[in-house]
Amino acid sequence: MFQLQSKTSAPSPCYSWRYSKIYVETAPLLHRDDQQVMVQEGRLLLDYVTMNAIAIQKILKKDMELLQSPWLIELGKLPEDINEANPASRLQVSDMSLVDYIAVRAEKHATYLPHTAGRYSVKRFRKAQCPIVERLTNSLMMHGRNNGKKLKAVRIVKHAMELIHLLTDLNPIQVIVDAVINSGPREDATRIGSAGVVRRQAVDISPLRRVNQAIYLLTTGARESAFRNIKTIAECLADELINAAKGSSNSYAIKKKDEIERVAKANR
Numbered sequence: 001m002f003q004l005q006s007k008t009s010a011p012s013p014c015y016s017w018r019y020s021k022i023y024v025e026t027a028p029l030l031h032r033d034d035q036q037v038m039v040q041e042g043r044l045l046l047d048y049v050t051m052n053a054i055a056i057q058k059i060l061k062k063d064m065e066l067l068q069s070p071w072l073i074e075l076g077k078l079p080e081d082i083n084e085a086n087p088a089s090r091l092q093v094s095d096m097s098l099v100d101y102i103a104v105r106a107e108k109h110a111t112y113l114p115h116t117a118g119r120y121s122v123k124r125f126r127k128a129q130c131p132i133v134e135r136l137t138n139s140l141m142m143h144g145r146n147n148g149k150k151l152k153a154v155r156i157v158k159h160a161m162e163l164i165h166l167l168t169d170l171n172p173i174q175v176i177v178d179a180v181i182n183s184g185p186r187e188d189a190t191r192i193g194s195a196g197v198v199r200r201q202a203v204d205i206s207p208l209r210r211v212n213q214a215i216y217l218l219t220t221g222a223r224e225s226a227f228r229n230i231k232t233i234a235e236c237l238a239d240e241l242i243n244a245a246k247g248s249s250n251s252y253a254i255k256k257k258d259e260i261e262r263v264a265k266a267n268r
Contacts, residue, residue: 159234179244184210184254221252
């Protein structure tokens with residue numbers, strides 16, 4: 001951590017970790033008016049303008065950028081000196097059938113960045129072990145001109161998660177999990193028969209394909225809504241995830257899911 005210097009002696013900062021907010025509980029007193037400094041949500045809150053505030057802001061800036069981002073706090077493992085459980089343990093997968101296919105709760109899935117460099121395509125079903133946020137990030141790299149641009153995809157997801165946190169005040173990963181659960185179609189129609197006699201038959205969808213379809217629909221909806229739009233793709237992705245998590249029909253993924261299930265129901 002860091003020390004704040006002031007003309008009067010004062011205790012060093014003590015941090016309490018509460019979701020994605022950092023509060024300085026015991027901040028050094030400034031020599032002017034002996035008023036306390038409080039850091040909340042990444043802003044320095046003072047009752048007056050002083051050169052000390054500017055100096056402290058410069059000192060805090062680097063550390064606050066590292067610590068304040070909900071992207072790092074919610075995704076990452078907490079530092080050793082902060083005694084609170086890993087936020088990943090508080091995530092809930094409400095659909096029992098998808099618990100084994102949405103990788104968020106295990107310790108190994110709590111990574112700082114959605115880039116584990118895993119060989120998930122080597123063996124069947126291994127991609128179910130890939131962290132769900134990384135799967136969402138990888139799915140953004142679709143169409144030839146976007147292939148391999150992982151840093152750009154990571155930046156988009158990072159900004160989207162910060163927007164989700166600001167708009168909903170919820171854990172952004174929980175919003176992603178809920179969006180994936182709500183967006184995966186449960187029934188689809190397949191082609192049965194050969195040669196000229198072909199008919200469509202309704203079939204159930206496996207849990208892994210539900211997750212695959214949900215991620216595809218979410219990223220496709222964000223990509224299409226951002227095209228020729230003043231809004232950035234991060235904003236469109238945040239809106240898509242929030243609407244899908246609510247089950248709102250404003251979400252592209254929810255509309256496509258309902259359409260797929262409606263066609264399947266007609267072919268039972």
